[in-house]
Amino acid sequence: MKTHTLITTISVLSLSLSGAVLSYADDEQKEKEVAACCEAVPDEHKNHGAEMAGLATHTSHSIFNVESTWENQNGQRAPLSQIGGRTQIVAMVYTTCKYACPRILADLKTIKSGLSDFGPKDLGFTLITFDPKRDTVDAYTAYAKKNDLDADTWTFLRGEPGDILELANLLGVKYKKLPDGEFSHSNLITLLKPNGEIADQLNGLGANPAELIDAAKGQLHQH
Numbered sequence: 001m002k003t004h005t006l007i008t009t010i011s012v013l014s015l016s017l018s019g020a021v022l023s024y025a026d027d028e029q030k031e032k033e034v035a036a037c038c039e040a041v042p043d044e045h046k047n048h049g050a051e052m053a054g055l056a057t058h059t060s061h062s063i064f065n066v067e068s069t070w071e072n073q074n075g076q077r078a079p080l081s082q083i084g085g086r087t088q089i090v091a092m093v094y095t096t097c098k099y100a101c102p103r104i105l106a107d108l109k110t111i112k113s114g115l116s117d118f119g120p121k122d123l124g125f126t127l128i129t130f131d132p133k134r135d136t137v138d139a140y141t142a143y144a145k146k147n148d149l150d151a152d153t154w155t156f157l158r159g160e161p162g163d164i165l166e167l168a169n170l171l172g173v174k175y176k177k178l179p180d181g182e183f184s185h186s187n188l189i190t191l192l193k194p195n196g197e198i199a200d201q202l203n204g205l206g207a208n209p210a211e212l213i214d215a216a217k218g219q220l221h222q223h
Contacts, residue, residue, distance in 0.1 A: 059195065059197060061197045061198070062195050062196035062197050063080065063167065063170045063171070063192070063196045063197075063198070064079070064080050064081040064084055064195070064196035065196075066079075066080055066163070066166060066167060066170070067079075068080065068159055068160065068163035068166065068167070069159070070082065070128075070157040070158065070159045070163070071137070071157065071158050071159070072155055072156060072157055073137055073140050073141065073144065073151065073155065073156040074137070075137050080157075080167070080196070081196065082155075083124060083126050083155055083157075083192075084194055084195065084196055085194050086120075086121065086122050086123060086124050086194055087118075087122060087123050087124070087191070087192065087193065087194060087216060087219050087220055088123075088124050088125070088126050088191075088192040088194075089108060089111055089112075089123075089124070089125045089126070089189060089190070089191060089192075089212075089216070090125075090126045090127075090128065090171070090189070090190045090191075090192055091104050091105075091108060091126075091127060091128070091188070091189045091190070092127075092128045092129070092130060092164075092167075092168060092171065092173050092175070092185065092186075092188070093105065093127050093128075093129065093130070094129050094130045094131035094134070094135055094183060095129070095131075095134070095135050095139055095140060095143040096131065096134060096135075096182075097182070097183070100185065100187055100205060103187070103205040103206065104187055104189065104205065105127075105147060107189060107202070107205070107206065107207070107209060108125055108189065110209055111189070111202075111209045111212065111213055111216070112125065112153070114209065114210075114213040115213060115216055115217065115220070118220050120150075120152040120153045122220055123153070123216070123220060124153060124154070124155060125149075125153055125154050125155070126154075126155045126156075126157060127140075127154065127155070127156050127157070128156075128157045128158075128159075128164070128167065129156070129157070129158045129164075130164060130168075130175050130177075130183045130185060131183065132158040132159060132160070132161070132164065135156075135158055136158075140156040140158075143156075144156070171188065171190055171198070172186070172188060172201070173185065173186045173188050174186045186203070187203065187204055187205045188201055188202070188203050189201065189202040189203075189209075189212065190202075191212055191215055191216055191219070193219060199215055199216075199219055200212050200215040200216075
């Protein structure tokens with residue numbers, strides 16, 4: 001009786017071990033298949049991330065550390081680091097704004113004129129909308145054409161409401177949606193380093209941009 005029980009126990013253990021080995025083998029095979037699949041699918045942002053965003057140089061102070069993705073004026077979604085790799089002048093606006101945002105855009109163009117020695121390879125301007133519902137890719141295309149914003153220099157980004165709020169907090173921008181659908185918001189222009197760190201900021205409509213321009217020039221001459 002004891003012998004029969006021992007044999008039965010050994011048989012059960014053997015089956016369990018066999019099952020574990022098979023399960024491990026299956027898991028290992030699945031991992032190989034997943035790895036092969038991932039290698040086979042081209043990453044459209046791979047070169048951009050390595051060449052432009054400089055992911056390895058991100059620090060704890062970089063706004064590129066956010067995990068959100070953003071749609072640009074071409075309808076492509078990518079991490080915020082899509083604007084990395086060159087100095088960026090960033091502002092949060094919305095295209096249907098009638099007062100503050102046109103003034104912010106005018107200030108951005110003044111800054112651009114002050115940095116005319118630098119081309120789009122080294123310097124970019126990014127507009128991030130408060131109003132993703134109305135600021136679609138088509139809406140921005142019309143806005144860019146109306147305001148003569150060339151695609152090589154100017155980037156438009158729209159994200160999910162929660163992601164916009166997170167980024168606004170990182171930039172120090174305050175905003176609030178009003179009952180009529182408009183937005184009250186800070187009038188802040190930010191100078192970003194190529195790795196996404198905030199280098200300088202200009203606060204207020206029509207404020208003298210000389211300090212920010214000088215900071216941008218100093219940064220651009222370093223790269």
